[in-house]
Amino acid sequence: RKEVEQDPGPFNVPEGATVAFNCTYSNSASQSFFWYRQDCRKEPKLLMSVYSSGNEDGRFTAQLNRASQYISLLIRDSKLSDSATYLCVVPSGGGADGLTFGKGTHLIIQP
Amino acid sequence: DAGVIQSPRHEVTEMGQEVTLRCKPISGHNSLFWYRQTMMRGLELLIYFNNNVPIDDSGMPEDRFSAKMPNASFSTLKIQPSEPRDSAVYFCASSHRSGGSTEAFFGQGTRLTVV
Numbered sequence: 001r002k003e004v005e006q007d008p009g010p011f012n013v014p015e016g017a018t019v020a021f022n023c024t025y026s027n028s029a030s031q032s033f034f035w036y037r038q039d040c041r042k043e044p045k046l047l048m049s050v051y052s053s054g055n056e057d058g059r060f061t062a063q064l065n066r067a068s069q070y071i072s073l074l075i076r077d078s079k080l081s082d083s084a085t086y087l088c089v090v091p092s093g094g095g096a097d098g099l100t101f102g103k104g105t106h107l108i109i110q111p
Numbered sequence: 112d113a114g115v116i117q118s119p120r121h122e123v124t125e126m127g128q129e130v131t132l133r134c135k136p137i138s139g140h141n142s143l144f145w146y147r148q149t150m151m152r153g154l155e156l157l158i159y160f161n162n163n164v165p166i167d168d169s170g171m172p173e174d175r176f177s178a179k180m181p182n183a184s185f186s187t188l189k190i191q192p193s194e195p196r197d198s199a200v201y202f203c204a205s206s207h208r209s210g211g212s213t214e215a216f217f218g219q220g221t222r223l224t225v226v
Contacts, residue, residue, distance in 0.1 A: 034214070043202060043217035044154070092156065098144060098167060099215055103153035 004102040006088050011107045013078055020074040021105045023088030033071050034089040035062055038104065044087055083109045115218035117203050123224045129191040132221045135184055136205030144215060145178055145188050146202040161208060193225045
């Protein structure tokens, strides 16, 4: 299994719909996870962290499934401005500080 | 704070030339990362520094790539000689390490084209 794996999409979703995508990771020792968002031709920016119990931030919910080694991101009531690439991020492991990024899932919200 | 500052924003150079990318991390951050992004490979960690010391350079593709961090407020990534396959967006990011992984703040990137 690759370190971090994501479905590249694109996910084409009508405005107002709910969309969810997953990310699988290989390092079972990973403790903290993140979702970053990257707009076209821009730098990645932190969307939310994901901890053991999962967390919610407005329309966004991130969950962690340690047994199956995946994290998910759920977006409710999607907006046009949610169109972006969503990057799953896990620590590089081995005590390193680096972050390993997935290749991202491309989301397109359609009016 | 102005955030992570990278220069130049765009660089077009001929194969064989030396390229130097520059980064100024956020003041107070003690970790600095260089990433490369391409369509095929996504975001790849090239090297990172902690307190100006290179910790892991296993992602550096080959000897043509080198990175330095002479002080807490400046880092360079150098490619010599450059090749067309080095064309990519190079991001610098910084974070404040206080135990465990923390949020990394990215600069706007340098878009490198080697012709």
